[in-house]
Structure formats: C-alpha cells, structure tokens
Amino acid sequence: MVARTCCSGARNSPDMEKETLINLMNKHFSREMTEEESRMLTAFVEDERNRPEVTAVLEAWLAGEQEEEVFDSERYMPLLHEILRADKSSALPERVPVRLWFTRYRAAAAAILFLLCAGGYLMVREALRPDVATVLPDTGIPPGRDKAMLTLGDGAVVSLDSGAARVIQQGATMVTQQGGQLRYNVTGGNGPVSLNTLTTPRGGQFRVVLPDGTAVWLNAASSLRYPTAFEGKYRRVSVTGEAYFEVAANADMPFLVTVADRMEVSVLGTHFNINAYPDESGIHTTLLEGSVRVSERSAKSAVLLKPGQQAQLRLPATGEPAGIMITDDVNTAQIVAWKNGAFDFDGKKLEEVMRQLSRWYDVDVIYEGTVPDKQFWGRMGRDLTLSQCLAILEKMEVRFRLENGRRLVVLP
Template structure:
C-alpha cells in the first residue's frame, strides 16, 4: 500500500468511516508509515486534535480499568487506543512507544537475530473417513467438504476417490501443524478457520438431530450456518458450546490451561462438566478452567480473532503468553534463561506476516528483554 492510500484510509478512520478491512490495513501498515515524519505533515490541526482526544480517552480508560489492580509495568509495543496514536502522542505528550529500526542497528538485540525465521503459512492435512490422508495445498486458503465432493474454495476439485460417506457419517479429521493455518467449509455450510497447531474432528455428513464437531486441540473461529432444527455443537476437553447460527471463537490449546469462548454475533450456550451453564451475548468471553468453573467477562472480540485477520494483539499479556503464540505460529521452541521475564506484561499489535526477527525486535525495544535465535530456538534473557 502506498503512503497516499494510507493517508486516505487514515482520513476515513478519523471520520469513523473506515471499513473493517481498511482498519485492518491500517493495523498492518502502521509501523511502515508512522515512523515517517512526512505523514504527520499531511494531518491538519483538527485531525491531530481529534487523535489527541482519542489518546486521552484511551489513557483514561486504562487508568480506570487498572485503578483497583496492583501496579505493574506494562510495556507498550503498538497501542490500540488509536491506530495513529503513537506518532501523534510523540508530539502531543512527548511519549515514544517505539524506536526507529536504525536506533537498534548494531545493538545486541539486532546482532543476535541474524538467523531469521519465516512466518507460518496456509498448510493443513485432511484425513478422510476411509483413512486416506491428503496434504492440502499451501497455495490455497481453504477446503470445502460436502457429501459428494472435496474441493478447494476456488472450486478446484481435490479428490472423491474412496470417500466413505456411510450412514453413520464417519469422522473426518483436519489438522494444522505449528506454523500453519487453514479454512474449511463443513458439510452443512458452516465455515471454520483453524489457527496453528489445531486439530478437529467432524462427520462427513451431519446425520441426525444435531451437528457436532470436536476440537481436539487448538483454536477455531466459526461462522455457523443457521439451522433451527439442528443445533451446532462444539465439544472441547469437557466444554460444550451449543448454537443455532452465530460467529464465535474457541481457544482450546491444552498448554493454555483454560478454554476461552468469545462471541461476536448471536448467542451461544456454554456448559462444562459438572459446572453451571452460561449464555453468552456478543462481546462476551467465557473461560473454563480446570478448577475455576465458568467465568464470563466483557471483551473486545477483535482481540480474540486477530490471528484470523493476520496479526497478533497482545492486550496486557505476559511475555510467557506472548511467546507461546509466537512459538506456535513460527514453529519455534522458546527458552527463558531468566524465568522472571515470563511475568512482564505487554500491550501491542504486530503483523503475523513479518519475519520473526521483526516481532522480536519490537519486543526488544522495550529494553526489558533481549532475544537470540539459535537454529529453531528463541532464547530470552534480561536486557543487559
């Protein structure tokens, strides 16, 4: 995207006229342009003042939300208060959230990242009811499974040979590796997006009074095809979510210790083994933990599906949580040489489609930790 287009979209954003796709573009290209002072020259005084008010409102909200919580440093990588807030904040408040890349040239953080790692990509496998496993194309983005054919979402036929669609609707298994993502259209027309290191199981045909799938591990975003006569049920490690037609995200990674269900549209019923049942409304998230039962809170649902849209959002997350997500997407191992760093908290938004060095350099700019890549391992230590 050219700078001129960026400015045009920024203008629509300031007028609250930007589409969701345009806002996502701003997130993706922010760091490319806002480091360039020429961009600020293209904003008039009224636009700068509006951003100033947005920044203040965001800061006030953060203060209010944290007033009764223990004081703990939060390191800001790319604040979401306003997409262009950081650059204007530097002028209005004298606050810098970033250092330009050239400020890190020759530093320990940059020197240690000479061995780079590429981001994840579209890749998955599909195991049919007859046991045949298909490695899905990494130049395609999705697959469509129905009773009579198997094809990519551009209608390219994959294979129908030997498909077993018996009366029981035998299970099909789809999985993405670490560093992989893929989209699938299920036999009922429901669309699902699988995050990295995810595995699901579903029948080759939805026969009977319900449509049930199983999340064995990982994270999935669903856009459920409406069918009032046949509820859609998602099971995941003791949790069950029941819907008729809605948009929601379930994160059920086994190494996270809890299952998080976030509702974007419609309503869902969440139940857990031996626990109460809750009905989620849009912008709510339930958490099912091993011992804590079911809790519900208000959230920004865009945070939960940022992975699907192509970026990471860290919303007061500790570095241990941040690095688990980085580890899955870049298919790397992470070693903390200083365990205390796991508890440092970060806020920021970073594109998923950068080399891992750019993600680590953004983290390193907080001057809290430094990162070293050795083969397929990221080693983290306290900043010297």
C-alpha cells in the same frame, strides 16, 4: 465521506485534514473504527506529506489540549517510556514541560501512533535506529503459513498446503481443496458418512467449509473432527487448540462443539471463537454474534452468552476454583486478531506473547532464570519473519538467544 477525503490522492486544506485525522483517531482509541476506516488511517499516517498533521494532533493530545480525553495516557505513556528506555542515547523525560518534552521526543511519541495504526513493524521502521535493527542475525525462520493434515475416514492422511488444488470423493461428499481452504459439498446419493480430522501443526493454519456451509478457521497446533455429512438431530464436531466458527443457521439442527472433551458449545447460527490450548489458563469461548449455550460436560449447569461475553472454564492445573466464569465486554477484535492476520498483544504479559509466537513460528521457548516482568501493547502482522518479530521485542528490552535452530531462550 470525510474519511475518504483524508486519504485520497488529492490534498485538501490542512484544517480539513487535521479535523479528519482527529475524527479517525478518536474512533481508533475508542475501538469504534471499521476495517475500512482503519485502512484509511494507516494510509494517511504512512504518507510522509501528512506528517505535520500527525505530529500536531499528537502534540495537542500530549499537551492536554483536546476537548475530549481520547488519548489514554495511563496506557500509552508506559509504551513511550519503553521506546525511549531502549534508546540508550536518550534520557527519560522526567519533570520536563510537556511541549519541550514532546519536541525533544517527537519521533518516539509518533511511534506510538505508528504501532497502533499499522502494526509493530512500522514502530521499528519509525523509532528503531539502523544499528539496533541489525543486531539480531537472520534466524531463517519464516512466519507460519497455510498447511495442515487431513485424516480421512479410512485412516489415510493427506498433506495440505497453500499451493495445492485437489478433489477427494468420500461417499456422497466431494471435498475440494483450493489453496488454504477445504470445502465439503454433499453431491447426493446414499454413500457412507465418515469422520474426517483436519489438524494444523505449529506454524500452520487452515480454513474449512463444512457440509452445512459453516466456515471454520483453525489456528496453529489445532484440530477439528467432523463428519463428511451431517445427519440426525445435531451437527456435531470436536475441536482442540483454537478455532473461529461462523455457523450456518439451521434452527432444526443445532450445531454442537465438543471442546477438548471438557466443554460443550451449542449454537443455531452465530460467530464465536474457541481457545482451548492445554498450556493456557482455561478453555475460553468468546461470542461475537448471535448466542451460544456453554456447558461443562461433567456438570449439568449451562450459561447463555451474549455478544461481547466470554466464558472461561478453568483447568484443574491452574489451582483456581472449577466452573465457568463469565467476562463481559471483552475485546473481541483482539481475540480474533489471529484469524485476520495479526498478533494483538494489548495488555499481554511476556509469557502470553511467547506462547503465541511459539505456536506460529514453531519454536520452543525456554526461560533462563526468572521470567521478565513485561507487559505489551499494540499489534504486529503475522506475516513478519521471526527475526523481524524479535527485533520489535528487543526494542522493548526483551533479550533472546536462539539455540539449535528452533530453541528460543529468553534471557533475564
């Protein structure tokens, strides 16, 4: 494959490497890149030996020399302006010839590619001056991790964390914990079936494989209630917060998800994400594979989703008309980025960004005065500490004050 040539240890001709880089970046900006190709592009960009090829391609795009318009200037130029605006030693480029401008602001332009390819931390490493990077003190707040509470059928509560390994027998079902995952296996017999609830706190996440083989990922501040064995006509579970499902196929026993007592999702075997946090604008069900039927529990109407579609059930507090709204061609990679260890802030406003950070870092976010009107682009790893994350946001001219350990005040 050409992509393997790009990122292998042996170096090839500059023309071949430039051609490969353009191909991979085309795929990235058109959102057609596979995970393997993404890793290859990241490795290529991080290699200092490839810096001439990287800057040459960026220069061609910024100068409008590419035959195909793959670099969305309306999307990425505002990000470049933000990077430069945060650097008080640089004036913003206005009415400057493109080539002259790129030569002068090459590092900031390259930061866009680093941000998009490998996360916000690389943007800081590339574009943030050392004196700025050390302005924020270490908050001492680590990223979230694998932790949860398991409530058994008899009311007993088991604390789960990433370092534990245990086996719990419940009737005819054996529950095995290995690190950040629970697995349910029905061992046979006629033991009683009970309901279990898996709950993640703020700053926690966990994964569970249900008795039928369905895999569920729970995001922070979420819960999943389910039986220790599925019986009858349906496989019924309920969820609050956010969860990603990969449902094991069983045409004879549909899988039903009750969401925050307001929505019901019916599937046979499919991959989908549910976001039902009470502080969001509504309940969102996003389909990645297969098909699901989404209905409002208080109404008889239902909609059938296709892959790439999202159903939103608006909450009464939003003041918008009730009912289910369908959105086509949503960015599914962004929606499940949390499951894959990343924040994806493309197109997100500051309040949306801070709600995600609040859940993952277990901090209370308070706004002092008006909420800054900011929109963000790019990704950050969820393995960053809070201090590293805030350093990135401060580069975008968002200012904070940390009070009483876990009270984060956003300044106007």
